[in-house]
Amino acid sequence: MMLVFPAAARATSYISRSPAPSFIRQSTVFRSIKRYPFKLNYTTMSIPTTQRAVQINRTGGPEVIEINTAAPVPTPNDNEILVNNQFAGLNYIDTYFRSGLYQPSPYPYTLGREGEGHVVAVGSNVTDFKVGDRVAYTGPNTQAEYTVADPNKTIKIPDEIKPGVTVASMIQGLTALTMIRESHLVKAGDSILVHAAAGGVGLWLCQLLRIVGAGKIIATASTEEKLELAKANGATHGINYTKEDWVAKVKEITGDQDEPGVIAVFDGVGASTFEGDLEVLSRKGSLISFGNASGSVPPFAIARLAAKNIKVMRPQLFAYIAKKEEFTAYANELLELLKTEKIQVRIHETYTLEQAPQAHKDIESRGTTGKLLYKL
Missing domain, CATH: 3.90.180.10 (Medium-chain alcohol dehydrogenases, catalytic domain)
Incomplete structure (x- = not known):
């Protein structure tokens, strides 16, 4: 159903x-x-x-x-x-x-x-x-x-x-909420890439990014139906990675910017998208790798991040809400979003x-x- x-x-x-x-x-x-x-x-x-x-x-x-x-x-x-x-x-x-x-x-x-x-x-x-x-x-x-x-x-x-x-x-909403606040503080106008955008966390991210005023919200998914769902939930652009070179497409979508690329990637896929993520990030960009759907990201040379001053993070929700006051603050914000139907x-x-x-x-x-x- x-x-x-x-x-x-x-x-x-x-x-x-x-x-x-x-x-x-x-x-x-x-x-x-x-x-x-x-x-x-x-x-x-x-x-x-x-x-x-x-x-x-x-x-x-x-x-x-x-x-x-x-x-x-x-x-x-x-x-x-x-x-x-x-x-x-x-x-x-x-x-x-x-x-x-x-x-x-x-x-x-x-x-x-x-x-x-x-x-x-x-x-x-x-x-x-x-x-x-x-x-x-x-x-x-x-x-x-x-x-x-x-x-x-x-x-x-x-x-x-x-x-x-x-x-x-709870898990998916709090994960998305903590990531756009603490893993990478999303600002109005930011260009953001969301992998697996029609999944549970992906749909939350698309909606929250829209609410906070992100600029280009680029969604990847495996079918046109999933991309339509992501767009209905806030994504401004969709890329079917089974039919298109998603790295080239992200560069095309962001090519009109002063600094092409996205300032942050939210990636729950893992190994199969990691190399492309590094390529599409703009200078001072953040790669938020929060899942391993395609396998764990393999070891890599940290010096590779230097050319664009890229930040790579592997956040875990439970570390963000370890203290009672942290959990309560985020949970209350979550409930308010649900009550107001945002x-x-x-x-x-x-x-x-x-x-x-x-x-x-x-x-x-x-x-x-x-x-x-x-x-x-």
Whole structure:
């Protein structure tokens, strides 16, 4: 199913390639929280001892993913909260842990880095949250029915924002927001190149770059449909890298500038685009390499950067939001963008936990656009 909906509270239609799952046919999950049917009195509910979770016991392809139907429900310590997840996000980082690019530990390892649901238990030292709060959070082990969360990486969801929207925005939205502020501070009129512009982070980047007033927002993608999507979300130019020499095209698009080239490249692709990125950057430009979809960038001689005083960075979201005040500031800005509908959140597909292997195949195919979610 392919869904596009604004963050705030009006109901939205959808198009499905196959019969929609029951929770969508009931037309409840994407409506206003004012009509949200899952309001529960958690103070009278018992917490089970086991749960379903997406786990791995070894690294490899999607085939190593297991759905453990008897995983233990974790117990929060005095400084943690326990969240009953309604949604969990799927991100490329999950494939890195599954494949072994990042080392998962310990086994069995529960995948996932973002979740949304209700607080069902609160540690004795926690004062900012109470049982029943609807929250979204970042942290490990979220692709499960229950997750222990860090209150310092958790945000309350305003009533105006529909279920599923906030978690769909956490990793990808915060990644894009921190990168245009701290990896490279984008200024009005800047010429920017965004690779994989129709992906989850790519669409966020296109929209945020438009909001902050970037000049030429050049998007690359593998199909004309993806390029049209990127343009609908803010890109001013599109390059189909399967049909055109994207390096030559970027130089052509920026050829009328005093200094041809782009001042920043936001690259989640990695190895296959790195050399071209260095070529299209203008003097004092920044290469923000934030992903490895085509493989990790190989070692290179740092002296190569000297001719144009190029800066290369490999940012990680969690280093930008390590402190509570950092997370809170960015998360509140994210919520404001969602409440005011300045950002459109695109859901490519919603999966059950049992469909996790297929979800990993889909995201690695590079045929998806927008966000992939699990509905629990």
